[in-house]
Every structure is written in C-alpha cells, then in structure tokens.
Amino acid sequence: MHSAAETILYSFSSSAELNDALAHFILKAQKEAIDKHSRFTVAISGGSLPKTLTALIGNPGVKWDKWHVFFADERVVPLDHSDSNYLLAMNTLFSKVPLPSSQIHAIDTTLLDDLEELADAYEKELIHEFAQKDSARFPVFDLILLGTGPDGHTASLFPGHELLAEEDRWIAYIEDSPKPPPKRITFTFPVINHAARVAFVATGEGKKEVLHDILDEPEKGLPSSRVRPAWPGHLYWFVDDAASALVRYKRTEFKV
Template sequence: MSHPDPNPPILYSFPAKADLVEHLATFVVKKQLEAINRKGRFTLALSGGSLPDTLGGLIGHSSVKWDKWHVFYVDERVVPHDHPDSNHLACTDKLFSKVPIPKENIHPIDATLLDNIEELADEYEKELIREFASKDSARFPVFDLILLGMGPDGHTASLFPGHSLLSEEDRWVAYIEDSPKPPPKRITLTYPVINHAAIVAFVATGKGKQDILATVLDNPDEGLPSSRVRPVSPGHLYWFVDDEAAVKVSYPRTPFTL
C-alpha cells in the first residue's frame, strides 16, 4: 500500500509483549535523553487503559533521569485519584510508585473540581500553560513524547468515533460528558495538542486489536480517531505492536533500531 504522507508512521512489531515492553523502554529512554540534552527537561503525556502495563521496562533502568520528567495525562476519567477507573491511579500503581520521580513532576487532574467538569478541563489546560507557555513559543504545547493506546473501536485518548470533539481545533483540553465507554465524564487532550508533539507512539497488543489495527494502518482514510493522529512536521508517529495484534496488517514493518 502506498502512502502519500511524506512522513508516514513507522510500525515496529515484536514477537511477544515482553519484547515490546523491553524495546519501548529503550525507545522512551532515548527520547528522554535527547530532550534533556536539548533543553534540560522531558515532557511526556500518558494514556491509561492497558498502556501502563507496557511501561514496566522503565523500572530500574539506569539511564532514566526521573528528576527531569514532567508527566501529564492524555486523558483522564472524572473520578477521584484512588478510583479504579483513574488513569492516574493505574500509572501510579504500575510505574510511579516504583521509581524515584518527584511527586511534583506528575500532573494529575484537580480532584477538588470533579463536580464541575468544565472548570476541571480549564484548570488542566492552565496547568499545561504553566508548564509550556513560559518555556515554548508555539501556539500549542509541544510534548517531547505522547504515548497512546487504542480501543477496539479505534478511539484513542477520549476521542471517540463520530464525536464532536474530533473537530475541536482551539482548545488544548476538552471535556466529554457522554463517553460511549464508561465512565461517561472525561477530559482529554485535543488533536491540535497530540499532533504538535515531537513524537507520538501508539502501543497495541493482543488478538483483540487485530481488526482495528489493520483498519487504522491499512485504511487510514476511513477517519477513525486513531487514524487522525498524524504529527505535523517535524513530528513523528510510531506504532509499537506485537505480532499477534499485527497479523492482519499489510502496512510494512520496520526493523527496530535506535
């Protein structure tokens, strides 16, 4: 399949999830070091769902400079931080509680604003402004790395097929009160923020992702939310998948090298 995109996605496929976890860690560490060498800090946005399970390769990695990390969430469910649906809780349990990252370098939603979702989204946008506006001059924040998952319907972050948020062009952080996947209330980074990142990387594993991965990579013109993630130049898009998820994909694989 030919891609007119001058900067097409790069697909890495690994024999097993354990291989993916190891190589994803290598990739993240390399991007971290490049960012720190360039500007003294590393800005990262994380999704929840099954993604935190794939970050275990970072634990104990000798080259991670945790004190230089500044972590935000691509999307978050409007629930307390200790709620089972919280992306912050998942990332804390799987990663942050096991590494020496300063607590103040992790940016969860303001749990005192759960009853006012519009204010909650506004405050999270202000948090981004505080981190990025004083250091960068771009119209939108430029994350060094955004890590995304993908649902079986092709959604990513809290951007769902057919939803009006897919056309949001101005806000950095938007809210959704009618998510087709519970819980219904969430906040999410918008496409302008995601697509202004220096690097975006999807992670998709398992048999349950076979059909949707093939659709997103081989038929991007169908316009599924995950297909709309295309970083603007000079940004780059990567896919980290296991061979089980990629079995129906025709899109060319790239050997993993750094």
C-alpha cells in the same frame, strides 16, 4: 501547512520484546529532550499502556528527576478511584520509581462537579509548563504515549464524536463517553499532533481488525488514524505480531 510525519510500525513476537524496545525508545527520546531543554515532557493514556512501561523500573538510564508527566486523558473520578488513569499509572509504575510527585500532573479533584472548570484547570497546568518555554500555539510534548480501543478511539476521542473537530482548546471535556465512565477530560488532536513524538502501543489478537483499519484504511477516519504529528514530528506504532496479523502496512525493524 506542514505535512504529516511518516508512520513507523514496529512489530514484535512477544510482549517482553515490545516492552524492552519501548524502553530503549523512551530512553533515546529522553536523552534528546534533556540535551535540548533540560527536561522531558511526557503524556500517557490509561488502559493497558502503563503495564508496557514497567521495563523502565530500575533502569539506571532513566532520569526521573527530569520527567514531567501529564495524562492524555483522565476519567472524572477521585484519584483513588479504580477508574482513575492516575491511580493505574501510580500503582503500576510511578510508585516504584523516584519520580518527584510534583512533576506528576493530576487533575484537580476539587473540580469534579464542574467539567468545564476541570478541563480549564488542567489546560492551565499545561500552560504553566509550556507557555514560558515554547512559543508554539500548542504545547510541544517530547513524547505522547497512546493506546487504541477496539473501536479505534484514542485518549478520550471517540468515533463520530464532536470533539474530533475541536481545533482551539488544548483540553476538552466529554460527558457522554460511549465507554464508561461517561465523564472525562482529554487532550485534543491539535495538542497530540504538535508532539515531537507520538507512540501508540497495541497488543493482542483483539486489536488486529482495528489496526488493519487504522493503518491500512486511514480514509475510514477512525480517531487513531487522525493522529498525524505535523512535520518534523514522528509517529510510531509498537505492536505485537498478534495485533498486526492483518496489517499490510510496511514494518520497520527496530534497532537499538
């Protein structure tokens, strides 16, 4: 069993600095991925995360035609619903860049009434993208971008929920989310922890208590603390100084 990767914490004095650094980080990950296998596989979560990616808009270094984008979790709603992570990402970022629509992998909205079929169909999307190219038991994303809630949840993996123990499925469904809407699908920990890179983004004073618990007291077992990519994967946190105010974990200077 491989050991988990070291956690690297970057903390910035402003959101603008964080967003610029994250853009540089993504471009480096993109280059390494394209050099290795001519594509860049990315998964993103919802919430405030897409807003942190707007520094990529108009950036000539982004090879949008090589991107294949999945959603680390999605609310079981139509794609034009205000709760949709797809809609948020489209409105914030993807509608403003030349990313081919066929390479943005949304849920099959004809299956909204059957959570198990919906999750299975999205898992098949991943299998189609990864199975012929990778021999691993789980897909190996080049980059997964996540946020964390005040309760320490990430994607749609919530504290104390039975999905935290899921070891086999790539995509799981949840119909009792403690945060509305209750019905969602989500990547499982095995998928997240097989990524080449996972980067969390967390900003604002409202995250300072939970970041302390995640980074300084991982033994509490919050879902975000359970994101530990297996070696040779890497785990990064991009946070602002307000969010990291209580964190004792060592910071690393970000270098372009």
